[in-house]
Amino acid sequence: MNKYLFTFLLFATTISFSQDKDDEVQLKNIYKTALTNGQSYQWLDHLSNKIGGRLSGSLNAEKAVKYTKEELESLGLDKVWLQPVMVPKWVRGPKEVAYIEAQPGSKNEVPICALGGSVATPKEGIKAKVIEVESLEELDSLGEQKIKGKIVFYNRPMQADLINTFHAYGGCVDQRASGAKEAAKYGAVGVIVRSMNLRLDDFPHTGAMNYGNLPRRKWIPAAAISTNGAELLSKMIKWNLDTQFYFKQSCEQFKDVESYNVIGEMTGTEFPKEVMVVGGHLDSWDLGDGSHDDGAGVVQSMEVLRLLKKTGYKPKRTIRVVLFMNEENGLRGGRKYAEVARQKNERHVFALESDSGGFTPRGFSFDANDAAFAQVQSWRSLFKPYLIHYFEKGESGADIGPLKNNEIVMAGLRPDSQRYFDYHHAANDTFDAVNKRELELGAATMTSLMYLFDKYGVKTQPQPKIKG
Amino acid sequence: MNKYLFTFLLFATTISFSQDKDDEVQLKNIYKTALTNGQSYQWLDHLSNKIGGRLSGSLNAEKAVKYTKEELESLGLDKVWLQPVMVPKWVRGPKEVAYIEAQPGSKNEVPICALGGSVATPKEGIKAKVIEVESLEELDSLGEQKIKGKIVFYNRPMQADLINTFHAYGGCVDQRASGAKEAAKYGAVGVIVRSMNLRLDDFPHTGAMNYGNLPRRKWIPAAAISTNGAELLSKMIKWNLDTQFYFKQSCEQFKDVESYNVIGEMTGTEFPKEVMVVGGHLDSWDLGDGSHDDGAGVVQSMEVLRLLKKTGYKPKRTIRVVLFMNEENGLRGGRKYAEVARQKNERHVFALESDSGGFTPRGFSFDANDAAFAQVQSWRSLFKPYLIHYFEKGESGADIGPLKNNEIVMAGLRPDSQRYFDYHHAANDTFDAVNKRELELGAATMTSLMYLFDKYGVKTQPQPKIKG
Numbered sequence: 001m002n003k004y005l006f007t008f009l010l011f012a013t014t015i016s017f018s019q020d021k022d023d024e025v026q027l028k029n030i031y032k033t034a035l036t037n038g039q040s041y042q043w044l045d046h047l048s049n050k051i052g053g054r055l056s057g058s059l060n061a062e063k064a065v066k067y068t069k070e071e072l073e074s075l076g077l078d079k080v081w082l083q084p085v086m087v088p089k090w091v092r093g094p095k096e097v098a099y100i101e102a103q104p105g106s107k108n109e110v111p112i113c114a115l116g117g118s119v120a121t122p123k124e125g126i127k128a129k130v131i132e133v134e135s136l137e138e139l140d141s142l143g144e145q146k147i148k149g150k151i152v153f154y155n156r157p158m159q160a161d162l163i164n165t166f167h168a169y170g171g172c173v174d175q176r177a178s179g180a181k182e183a184a185k186y187g188a189v190g191v192i193v194r195s196m197n198l199r200l201d202d203f204p205h206t207g208a209m210n211y212g213n214l215p216r217r218k219w220i221p222a223a224a225i226s227t228n229g230a231e232l233l234s235k236m237i238k239w240n241l242d243t244q245f246y247f248k249q250s251c252e253q254f255k256d257v258e259s260y261n262v263i264g265e266m267t268g269t270e271f272p273k274e275v276m277v278v279g280g281h282l283d284s285w286d287l288g289d290g291s292h293d294d295g296a297g298v299v300q301s302m303e304v305l306r307l308l309k310k311t312g313y314k315p316k317r318t319i320r321v322v323l324f325m326n327e328e329n330g331l332r333g334g335r336k337y338a339e340v341a342r343q344k345n346e347r348h349v350f351a352l353e354s355d356s357g358g359f360t361p362r363g364f365s366f367d368a369n370d371a372a373f374a375q376v377q378s379w380r381s382l383f384k385p386y387l388i389h390y391f392e393k394g395e396s397g398a399d400i401g402p403l404k405n406n407e408i409v410m411a412g413l414r415p416d417s418q419r420y421f422d423y424h425h426a427a428n429d430t431f432d433a434v435n436k437r438e439l440e441l442g443a444a445t446m447t448s449l450m451y452l453f454d455k456y457g458v459k460t461q462p463q464p465k466i467k468g
Numbered sequence: 469m470n471k472y473l474f475t476f477l478l479f480a481t482t483i484s485f486s487q488d489k490d491d492e493v494q495l496k497n498i499y500k501t502a503l504t505n506g507q508s509y510q511w512l513d514h515l516s517n518k519i520g521g522r523l524s525g526s527l528n529a530e531k532a533v534k535y536t537k538e539e540l541e542s543l544g545l546d547k548v549w550l551q552p553v554m555v556p557k558w559v560r561g562p563k564e565v566a567y568i569e570a571q572p573g574s575k576n577e578v579p580i581c582a583l584g585g586s587v588a589t590p591k592e593g594i595k596a597k598v599i600e601v602e603s604l605e606e607l608d609s610l611g612e613q614k615i616k617g618k619i620v621f622y623n624r625p626m627q628a629d630l631i632n633t634f635h636a637y638g639g640c641v642d643q644r645a646s647g648a649k650e651a652a653k654y655g656a657v658g659v660i661v662r663s664m665n666l667r668l669d670d671f672p673h674t675g676a677m678n679y680g681n682l683p684r685r686k687w688i689p690a691a692a693i694s695t696n697g698a699e700l701l702s703k704m705i706k707w708n709l710d711t712q713f714y715f716k717q718s719c720e721q722f723k724d725v726e727s728y729n730v731i732g733e734m735t736g737t738e739f740p741k742e743v744m745v746v747g748g749h750l751d752s753w754d755l756g757d758g759s760h761d762d763g764a765g766v767v768q769s770m771e772v773l774r775l776l777k778k779t780g781y782k783p784k785r786t787i788r789v790v791l792f793m794n795e796e797n798g799l800r801g802g803r804k805y806a807e808v809a810r811q812k813n814e815r816h817v818f819a820l821e822s823d824s825g826g827f828t829p830r831g832f833s834f835d836a837n838d839a840a841f842a843q844v845q846s847w848r849s850l851f852k853p854y855l856i857h858y859f860e861k862g863e864s865g866a867d868i869g870p871l872k873n874n875e876i877v878m879a880g881l882r883p884d885s886q887r888y889f890d891y892h893h894a895a896n897d898t899f900d901a902v903n904k905r906e907l908e909l910g911a912a913t914m915t916s917l918m919y920l921f922d923k924y925g926v927k928t929q930p931q932p933k934i935k936g
Contacts, residue, residue, distance in 0.1 A: 163854055387857075
């Protein structure tokens with residue numbers, strides 16, 4: 001080794017070491033502040049217990065807009081504002097009723113809930129024979145002859161041996177999203193879908209569905225049934241092929257209404273035109289309080305800015321918290337935010353979303369170029385004391401998705417996923433299902449990543465120039 | 469590189485690759501079987517809901533011995549037997565009563581529970597002024613003058629910014645274990661200890677305490693107070709220094725009784741004299757059902773042998789499941805097992821304990837020589853798909869502790885620790901606090917490690933010979 005190289009390496013090592021030391025100290029400070037002097041849990045308590053479920057277009061959603069705006073204002077950020085966005089307004093109406101009639105006169109009540117976006121049944125409800133299918137492919141293979149006039153019962157369970165439960169969700173959710181649209185084509189009169197839940201219990205799980213291009217007159221009502229209810233229904237059908245199912249729901253779609261994304265900003269001291277976003281979605285489904293989905297992501301994102309301020313860190317880049325409206329049934333907030341950003345020629349270099357529950361954080365999934373991903377890998381050891389180990393390429397988040405371009409790096413917080421679908425879109429997604437420390441650790445982990453990307457900048461690979 | 473070395477490396481790589489492939493397939497099989505065809509959750513349901521809390525010497529503990537023995541027998545192991553052991557029998561008696569009297573006639577009831585091993589109060593209870601301390605050191609600094617005739621209130625909370633909550637427990641538990649013994653030396657009449665719990669809630673958490681060498685006549689009663697109760701008591705004392713505390717408990721220590729360790733064995737096909745142990749403790753505290761502590765460890769350990777059989781694996785070494793009796797208030801089962809092993813000249817090469825709750829597994833902590841620890845590190849990539857990343861040197865488990873010698877490698881399962889002390893030794897340590905998948909993932913992770921150690925053997929470093 002020559003003398004100059006040696007000196008350079010020594011110098012580089014010293015620099016890198018002192019940087020690492022500073023970063024170690026800052027991360028320690030962030031985690032300690034989150035765990036001993038955090039605000040996220042109290043915010044979530046209010047969102048869940050004082051406001052409750054926050055479906056787009058509802059009064060609760062508007063209360064949540066007002067509350068989070070005021071709370072952000074109290075943090076002393078550089079700017080806080082509302083970004084108007086038109087959102088769909090779907091209302092569930094009175095509690096749904098359903099029963100299995102395995103023989104005339106015998107009624108086994110089962111828990112169901114209308115899927116979000118579904119039409120109502122006729123006022124008197126629907127009663128029909130049931131045909132159980134495992135997939136949209138099986139539906140196609142049965143055809144009109146077997147399906148016409150019946151209720152289609154989609155009963156493919158989530159795959160239990162997938163370690164990441166979101167993969168199991170991804171492998172099943174087509175039944176919920178497209179089941180009604182596809183069954184209607186063959187003349188079905190209604191659709192019942194097994195809840196997206198890995199447990200056997202009595203909670204029906206709602207979620208978005210759509211009718212695609214199907215003409216309005218062909219739309220049929222769709223509901224989710226609890227997993228225990230699905231098991232029972234399946235058994236009853238096998239016992240008696242003439243088993244009938246009754247359900248009644250009164251949901252209704254109204255005209256779009258105005259709502260808002262809630263945005264707060266710490267303006268960058270050196271590169272104010274480089275924008276970094278952290279966010280979750282403020283709307284939720286209506287059955288529970290939306291504590292995990294996505295109250296957790298909302299309060300964690302707010303906490304990121306609070307922790308940066310509280311630890312005395314002044315960002316070089318502009319850091320924005322964005323509480324997106326209408327992720328659940330429209331993604332209007334995410335689309336609007338990206339649209340306005342493009343109109344204003346804002347340069348977004350990084351976006352982070354938390355929308356996988358307030359469970360113990362395991363790491364992040366990155367939609368990133370190789371240079372930025374390598375940069376993240378170099379930070380692994382900083383996160384080790386906090387048991388954050390998962391840094392993989394993958395999806396980031398639905399709300400930040402529309403910001404995607406060739407430059408931006410996007411990431412999603414990845415908490416432990418084992419319990420998420422116990423609560424997802426169901427009445428038990430309530431405050432008591434969230435553990436304070438797990439929530440706070442998530443906020444600290446997000447803050448640490450934002451800090452590192454702000455301090456070192458986001459590595460971008462030059463885009464190959466296309467000759468004109 | 470010379471030709472021979474190249475050939476050798478190629479050969480070694482091929483071998484290592486095909487070994488890895490086999491191991492990958494076997495681990496996949498283990499995890500899949502655990503998650504889709506597991507037995508641990510059903511066993512835990514029975515232990516928790518049909519039997520309940522299993523304090524040593526209680527009828528429930530005997531029921532648990534009988535039940536687990538029968539279940540192990542049903543697995544078709546090579547041997548199942550009971551190992552007799554004398555255990556202490558401490559009985560709580562009627563529910564404890566306590567109140568704060570901040571001014572004469574005003575009674576604020578607060579939730580307490582006697583600490584395990586404590587003596588009763590006089591029948592009419594104890595009422596006295598309270599002195600709050602943060603530590604045993606503070607107690608010493610106050611001395612007899614300030615303490616005599618009072619109730620000492622130990623109120624040092626668990627340290628919230630420690631990521632591993634067991635470290636926070638370790639930093640506080642001296643108050644519970646030794647608080648009464650130390651306070652009695654200065655003439656205190658009773659001891660109230662803040663529950664070892666990171667949350668603020670209304671559950672008092674019991675746990676072992678002892679009087680050391682203190683003469684019997686000096687023993688004073690000791691109880692735990694819920695964290696909310698502790699906060700209130702602390703506030704009241706500050707408001708009025710003359711605040712009195714009343715408590716009454718009727719616990720009693722009986723003569724030792726006979727109980728059992730429950731043991732099942734798959735005898736090794738190649739090296740039957742090399743014994744590998746996996747276990748948890750069958751006893752629990754009496755307030756809840758002991759579902760996390762340590763019902764989870766019990767059923768996971770049983771499941772290890774079941775999963776090995778179910779996946780068709782025939783161990784080369786002898787694999788034993790040991791369900792230890794009396795970890796909580798005596799460790800008699802662990803000591804007896806080690807004593808008998810030494811008497812029989814059995815060679816134990818590996819022991820694994822699960823006694824940190826049935827939460828998502830993160831990895832293992834190893835009490836191991838460098839060679840065995842390096843061996844474990846080489847298996848890291850096999851565990852990566854299951855998000856198992858924690859392989860560190862550290863403590864293993866209390867029950868297997870007495871097996872320690874120069875040769876044996878010992879390990880403890882390390883589940884996510886954030887929620888453990890929400891339930892530990894309290895009335896809410898019940899079946900519903902355990903998630904099926906998290907429990908099953910723990911069992912699969914333990915099985916995978918046992919499989920690897922069995923297949924490859926445990927690397928031992930030769931002990932330096934001491935010249936006689």
